Amino acid sequence: MNFDKSLLSGSTRLLVLSVLERKDEYGWGIIQQLKERSDDTFDMREGTLYPVLHSLESDGMISSYEQDASAGRTRKYYHITDKGQRELARQKEQWEAFSGGVNRVIGQGAFA
Amino acid sequence: MNFDKSLLSGSTRLLVLSVLERKDEYGWGIIQQLKERSDDTFDMREGTLYPVLHSLESDGMISSYEQDASAGRTRKYYHITDKGQRELARQKEQWEAFSGGVNRVIGQGAFA
DNA sequence: TGACAAACCTCGATGTCCGAGGTATTATGT
């Protein structure tokens, strides 16, 4: 399923931080996890993810380290920082408020 | 509460059509309704609404007519068309899928 | 007369997403 790409807008940071809250993960893996955890609803593009990862890192929300995978391929793992945890908590609150608001508005249809 | 404005992205059409599903409404009134119906969560700006209204109209999702208010001030009312109803249904589905996906992702935190 | 609210509008700055392109390594199939 593909949405209006703009629906995703603003929630990418929330989504990425949520994945990293669970455990350290590398870019490619984050994309897989999002797909999996959302039951194939999300299919984040690399062109979206990598810039977001870099901006989260430069904001101090996550940190990174390199690590060789089984076959000698190098992966860049990301780890959520304390600051990132606080940011995640804030973004979750915003999401609750926002989605709650949308649900109240659309729930009051023609027959409400 | 003000969000990341970008969270709103992509959902403005859904929100506007939802208001019009109930009854014909004019621009200023739509803003009031959104505020009211969402328990003050949403505060859509005029600079956002008017361009959206014009684009919905040029896409045939809504139609407009002028009508004088009590005091002789003219209001431009918008009415949702059949096409707009179908669009609204589609956008509601997308919203369900999208918000469901986000909830699944953020619900599986560090202790899941 | 002045100030404010209702009601409409446009323009430009900013920020987000992603398609398209690039690089390199390893695995798979023929």
Next chain:
DNA sequence: ACATAATACCTCGGACATCGAGGTTTGTCA
């Protein structure tokens, strides 16, 4: 041996959405 696909990283530019700031008109109230 060779081509293709998958893994894994990256950047750039175009497209699009939001909204702050600005503008206009009419009516109300002191």
